[in-house]
Amino acid sequence: MQRLNYSSFSIFAFSLQCCCLVAFCIAMSKTNFTTDQSALFSLRTSIITLDPHNILATNWSTNTSLCNWIGITCGVRHQRVRALILTNMGLSGTIPPQLGNLSFLVELDLSNNSFHGNLPKQLGSLRRLKHLNFGYNQLSGDIPPGIGNLHELQHLILKNNNFSGSIPLSLCNMSKLETLNWNENLIEGYIPLQIGRIPKLKILRIGGNRLLGSIPLTISNISTLEEISLFQNSFSGHLPKEISALPCLRIIYLDHNHISGTIPSVIFNMSTLQEIDFGSNNLTGTVPLDICRGLTKLESFFLDENGFTGQIPSSWRGCKGLKKLVLSRNSFTGYIPGGIGNLTKLFGLDLSENNMKGFCNLKGNIPQEIGNLSGLISLGLSGNDIEGQIPTTIKDLLHMQGLDLGENKLDGPIPDEICQMENLVELNLNNNKLSGPVPSCVGMLTSLRYLYLDSNNFTSKIPSTLWALENILDLDFSLNAFDGYLPPEIQNLKVVTQLNLSWNRISGTIPSTIGGLQRLEFLSLAHNHLQGSIPESIGSMLSIKFLDMSHNILSGLIPTSLELLIYMEYFNVSYNKLQGEIPNGGPFVNFTAQSFIMNDALCGRPDLQVPPCKKGDKKRWTTRLLLLECIVPIIVSAILLGSCVMLVYCRRKNTGDTTENEISTLGVPRRVSYYELLQSTNRFDHSNLLGIGSFGSVFKGRLSNGMLIAVKVFDLDLETGPRSFDVECEAMRKLRHRNLIKIISSCSNVDFKALVMEFMPNGSLEKWLYSHNCSLDFQQRLDIMIDVASALEYLHLGFPTPVIHCDLKPSNILLDEDMVAHVADFGIAKLLDEGQSRTHTNTLATLGYIAPEYGAKGVVSTKGDVYSFGIMLMEIFTRMRPTDDMFGGELSLKSWVNESMPHSTIQVMDSNLLNGEEQNTSAKELSTSSIMQLALNCCADLAEERINMKDALVSLNKIRTKFMEMLLGD
Secondary structure, three states: OHHHHHHHHHHHHHHHHHHHHHHHHHHHHHHHHHHHHHHHHHHHHHHHHHOOOOHHHHHOOOOOOHHHOOOEEEOOOOOOEEEEEOOOOOOEEOOOHHHHHOOOOOEEEOOOOEEEEOOOHHHHHOOOOOEEEOOOOEEEEEOOHHHHHOOOOOEEEOOOOEEEOOOOHHHHHOOOOOEEEOOOOOOEEOOOHHHHHOOOOOEEEOOOOEEEEOOOHHHHHOOOOOEEEOOOOEEOOEOOHHHHHOOOOOEEEOOOOOOEEOOOHHHHHOOOOOEEEOOOOEEEEOOOOOHHHOOOOOOEEEOOOOEEOOEOOOOOOOOOOOOEEEOOOOOOEEEOOHHHHHOOOOOEEEOOOOOOOOOOOEEEOOOHHHHHOOOOOEEEOOOOEEEEOOOHHHHHOOOOOEEEOOOOEEEEOOOHHHHHOOOOOEEEOOOOEEEEOOOHHHHHOOOOOEEEOOOOEEOOEOOHHHHHOOOOOEEEOOOOOOEOEOOHHHHHOOOOOEEEOOOOOOEEEOOHHHHHOOOOOEEEOOOOEEEEOOOHHHHHOOOOOEEEOOOOEEEEOOOHHHHHOOOOOEEEOOOOEEEEEOOOOHHHHHOOHHHOOOOOEEEOOHHHOOOOOOOOHHHHHHHHHHHHHHHHHHHHHHHHHHHHHHHHHHHHHHHOOOOHHHHOOOOOOOOOOHHHHHHHOOOOOHHHEEEEOOOEEEEEEEOOOOOEEEEEEEOOOOOOHHHHHHHHHHHHOOOOOOOEOOEEEEEEOOOOEEEEEEOOOOOEHHHHHHOOOOOOOHHHHHHHHHHHHHHHHHHHHOOOOOEEOOOOOHHHEEEOOOOOEEEOOOOOOEEOOOOOOEEOOOOOOOOOOOOHHHHHHOEEOHHHHHHHHHHHHHHHHHOOOOOOOOOEOOEOHHHHHHHHOOOOHHHHOOHHHOOOOHHHHHHHHHHHHHHHHHHHHHOOOOHHHOOOHHHHHHHHHHHHHHHHHHHHOO
C-alpha cells in the first residue's frame, strides 16, 4: 500500500513538473513574441511621420499578428521574426537600437529608402543574421566595430550612403562573409592587412570612397575572390603581382586611383579575367602584342588615361568575346592594326587622344578592316594623327551610334557610304582637312542628334536636306567655306539647342522663321555676309544664352523684343551697319561697349561708348523701317490671302461644300503651365510622389477643374532626360489605344519638361505583384497580360510605322480603377520603318528583360519587345524577378522555367496562386503550363524564331477561354 502511494505521488510530481515546464515555455514564448513586437514598433515610431504610403502606420497593428505584417517573415517553429524586408518604400527615419533585440533575425533589408543617422551598435547582437542590406539610404557616421560579431553574416551591403571613418578591424573576423559592398560612401584610411583572413569572400566592393595607401598583398590569400572593385579612391603604389594567384578572379576595377608602375606580366596570363579597368591612373609600360594568348575570356579592357607607350597589340584572335576596348588618352605609337577587325563582338572601341606627351602618336590610315566590326556602336579615334580618307567600309557599321573622328588629318570628301549608318546619333568630323560638299543624304540620318563638321574645308551650300533634321540638338558648321542662304526651313530644327554657322560665306537675310527655335541656347552667325535687319522674331527665342551676329552687313534697328531674352548672357552685333537706339531693358543692362562697336549710327547710354539718342531718333528710325517691316508684309499677305480665297472658291465650285470634318484639324490639348502643375501637385510635394524612374519622377496632381492627373517630370540634369521627353512626345503623338497610357498635355521650357498623363489609381503591375498588401488572382494576371499583348500588337502591327517600346517590364504597366492595364513610359521607344531593325544605346533598357541581340549588339526590333513580353509572362505567373539573387551564371528565369516544363509546373508557379479548390488548382496548373510554353516561344534566342504579338495575343485569348471552361466544368 505504501509502495502504491509512493508511485502515485511520483507520477503526480512528474506531471506537476511537466505542467510547470509547459507554462514556463508558454510564458517565455509570449515574452519573446512581445520583444519582437516592441522592437518593430520602435522602428515604426522612428518613421511613422515619414511613411508616404502609410503602410506601416496602418498595417503594423496589434489587431493582427506581427507575422502577417508587411515586410515580416516569421519562423515556422518559434514564430519569431526571421526576416525584415522593407525595400523601395520611400521610408525616412532612423534605425532604432531595439532592432538588436530581434535575436532570431536572419535577413535585414531596408535598402532603397531615406534612412539617416548612425547604425546602432546593438545590431552586433544579431548573431543569426546572414543578410544585411542598408544600401541606397542616407546613413552616416562610423561603421560600428560590433558588426564583426555577426559571425553568420554572408552578405553585408552598405553601398550608396554617407558612412565615414575607417574599415573596422573586426570585419576581418567574419569567416562566412561572401559579399562586402560598401561602394559610394566616405570611408577613409587603409584597407587592413587582416582582410586576407576572410576565407570565403567572393565580392569585394569598396569603390567610390576615400581610401588610400597601397593594395594589400594579403588580398591574394582569399582564393574565393571573384570581384575586386576599388575604383575611385586614392590608392597608390604598384599593382601587386600576387593578384595573379587568385584562381577565380573575374572582375577587377581599379580605375580612378593613383596607381603607378607597370602591369605585372603575370596578370596578362589570368585566363579567368573577364573585365579589367585600370583607367585613370599613373600606369606606364607597354601592352603585350599577343595579349589574347592569356586573357582568353576578356570581355572589357580599359586602360584609358594612363602613360602607356609602344604599339597597340596587333593580334586579337584569341579575344573572341571582347566587347569593350578603351585605350584612349595614352601615348601609344604606330598604326591602328588591321587585326583589330578580328574583334567581331566589339561594340565599343576608343583609341582617341593618344597624345599625352604632347605628340600625336597614332598615325596612318583608318584600316579597311574596321568594317568587319559589324556590331560596333561607338568608335572614338579623335585627337590623333590619322590621315587619308574615311574608308568606304564604314557602310557595314550598321549599328553605329557614335562616330568620333575629329581632330586628325583626314582629307577628301565625306563618303556617301556614311549615310548607310542609319542609327548614328553623333557624328564628329571636326578639325580635319575634309573638303568638297556635304552629301545631301546626311539629311536622311534621322537619328542624328549631334553633328560637328567645323574647322574643315567644306564648300558649296549647306544641303537643304539638313534642315529637315527635326531631332538635331547640336549642329556646328563653323570655320568652313559654306555659301548660299539661310532658308525659312531652318525653323524645322525644333529641338536644336546649339547652332554655330560662324566663319563661312553665308549671305542673304536672316529668315524671320528663326524665331521658332524655342529651345536654342547658343546661336552664332558671326563672320558671314548676312544683310538686312535683325528679325523681331528673335525675341521669341526665350532660351537663348549666347547670341553672336557680329562681322556681317546687318542694318536697321536692334529690335526691342530682344529685351525679353532674360537668359541671354552674351550678345554681340559689332562690325555691322546697325542704327538707332540700343535697347535698355532685360539683359542689355549688363552688356558692354564691345557688343556694339563699329556700327553706323547706334545711340544710347554713355557707358556703351555711343552718342546719346536725340529726341525723336527712335520715331524717325521706326518710320523709316515701317515700309520694309510692316507695309510690305501686309501687302504680300493680302496677295496670298486673296489667292487662297480664290483657290478655296474654285475647289468648292468643283467638289461642292466641304464638310465640317474635312476642314477641322485634330484637337491638340493646350499646354499646361508650370505654375498650374505647381499648384496641382502642391509644389511637387513629396507626399504626392508616385514613383521615381530612370528619367525623372512622377507626381499625383489635381487640376483646378478637379481632374486627377499624373505628372511625369523629366530630370534635365541627366544627359538622357531632355531626349527622353522628346522621344516620348513623338512616340505618343499619334498613338490611340485603350491599353496605352493617355498623354493629356505637356509642359516644356528651358528648365522644366513634363508630361501630363491620365492618373492610374491602382498604380503599377510591379506593386501589385510584389507588395505585401496587394494581390492578384490567376484570372486578373491573365487579363492584364492580354491587355499588354493587345497594346503591343497595336504598336507593332496596327500603326503605319512600327513603334518599339524597348523597356517593357512590370513597373511600366499601370492599372486603372477597373484593373485594366495600360503600357506606359515610352522614354526610349523607337519608331522604325516597317520590316527594319535599328539600334539603341544598349545601357538604357532594363537588365533581365533585354533580348540577346539588344544586349550584345544593340539591335532594336519588334522581336525585342516580344522577348521582353515573354520574360514578363514568366515573371507574372512565377512571381520571380529575372534579376532575383537565385539567378546567375548559367541559371536564369528562362532556363529555370524551361527545365521545369512541362512536368513540374507547380514548382515554378507563384505559391499564392495555389490556394483554392482542387478543380481550380488543376485549371491553373494546366493554363500555366500553356502560358509558360508561350513565354518560351516569345523568348527564343534567335529573333527570327520568336512569334509575333498578334499570334501571342491569339494564344492568350485561347488560354483564357479554356481556363474559364475548366472552371465551369465544361
